[in-house]
Amino acid sequence: MTRPRQLKPADPSHRRDQRVKSRNEGQSGNKLWRIHSACDLPNERFGFFELTDERGGERLDRIPVVEGEIRIGDRAYLQPDRIGEILEAGADIVVRAGWRNARWLGPDGAPIDLLASLLKGAAHGLIDQPIWIARKSGAPLALRLVAIKKPPQAAEASQRKARREAVKGRHQISQGTLVAAEWVILVTSLTSESFTTTDVLALYRLRWRIELAFKRLKSLIGLKGPPGTDERSAKPYLLAHLLMILLLEPLVDELEDSPRWGLAA
Numbered sequence: 001m002t003r004p005r006q007l008k009p010a011d012p013s014h015r016r017d018q019r020v021k022s023r024n025e026g027q028s029g030n031k032l033w034r035i036h037s038a039c040d041l042p043n044e045r046f047g048f049f050e051l052t053d054e055r056g057g058e059r060l061d062r063i064p065v066v067e068g069e070i071r072i073g074d075r076a077y078l079q080p081d082r083i084g085e086i087l088e089a090g091a092d093i094v095v096r097a098g099w100r101n102a103r104w105l106g107p108d109g110a111p112i113d114l115l116a117s118l119l120k121g122a123a124h125g126l127i128d129q130p131i132w133i134a135r136k137s138g139a140p141l142a143l144r145l146v147a148i149k150k151p152p153q154a155a156e157a158s159q160r161k162a163r164r165e166a167v168k169g170r171h172q173i174s175q176g177t178l179v180a181a182e183w184v185i186l187v188t189s190l191t192s193e194s195f196t197t198t199d200v201l202a203l204y205r206l207r208w209r210i211e212l213a214f215k216r217l218k219s220l221i222g223l224k225g226p227p228g229t230d231e232r233s234a235k236p237y238l239l240a241h242l243l244m245i246l247l248l249e250p251l252v253d254e255l256e257d258s259p260r261w262g263l264a265a
Contacts, residue, residue: 033238034052034054035049035050035242036050036059036062038062039210041072041206041209044213050062058077059079059082060073060079060082060086060093061082061085061086065086065091066091067089067091068091069092070091070092070093070094071091071094072094073095074096074207075095075096075097077095078097078102080102081135081138083095083135083189084138087189092188093187093188093189094186094190094204095187096184096204097186097187099118102133102134103134104131104132105131105134105140106131106132107130107132109132112131115179117129118183119179121149122149126148126149126197127145127146128192129144129145130142130145131143131144131145131187143187144187144191145187146186146187146200146201147186148183148184148201149182150183155182158181159182162181184201184204186200
């Protein structure tokens with residue numbers, strides 16, 4: 001048996017950060033605020049918020065670690081040194097990865113070509129193997145690579161998106177990027193004895209519940225950009241709304257019109 005674990009995904013990638021602007025029609029500048037959050041997925045509850053300006057980066061270790069929890073994050077959270085600290089504190093991770101945003105190593109410490117591994121596993125469509133990631137400080141992280149090839153329609157959509165981004169960025173897209181676009185690539189510290197390949201993939205798919213959780217909260221408190229650009233009023237305005245969320249969370253079942261997915265299953 002495995003020990004009970006809590007799923008606490010960090011805020012999703014920057015494309016899904018909750019951003020609000022302070023606007024003032026009489027002024028030319030806009031203040032961009034970033035709300036960092038953590039959601040307890042089994043209970044679908046937000047238990048942590050941090051408000052920063054646009055310079056506040058996405059970090060997997062923003063909240064204190066609870067021993068035994070599993071933190072789920074998107075590509076922005078493939079941060080080896082921060083992951084190492086989380087693992088040392090007794091938690092586990094499931095994080096999505098890009099094929100070029102880590103220094104991939106083999107058991108002997110030599111660099112490996114992740115793209116070659118994807119091409120090798122293309123016929124089977126599934127990869128589950130040990131992998132190591134180098135970090136700036138400390139020994140390489142011993143993790144587990146779990147990758148699944150997307151269905152043809154989803155793979156083609158990802159490749160079209162990659163091509164559009166290349167055109168927008170005015171650079172030539174590499175063949176490796178097109179190959180990697182066909183895959184969902186994850187790294188995790190969860191062992192295969194405790195969590196099968198299917199289990200790991202299922203855990204990561206739970207991230208979509210975060211989007212629904214934010215929509216639910218917005219409908220409850222009407223979180224919008226604060227009036228004006230003066231930080232002395234805008235910041236307390238946003239913090240007051242976040243406090244309101246934390247106060248309402250224990251009561252949200254009584255306020256909702258429809259049952260939660262866990263209760264309805």
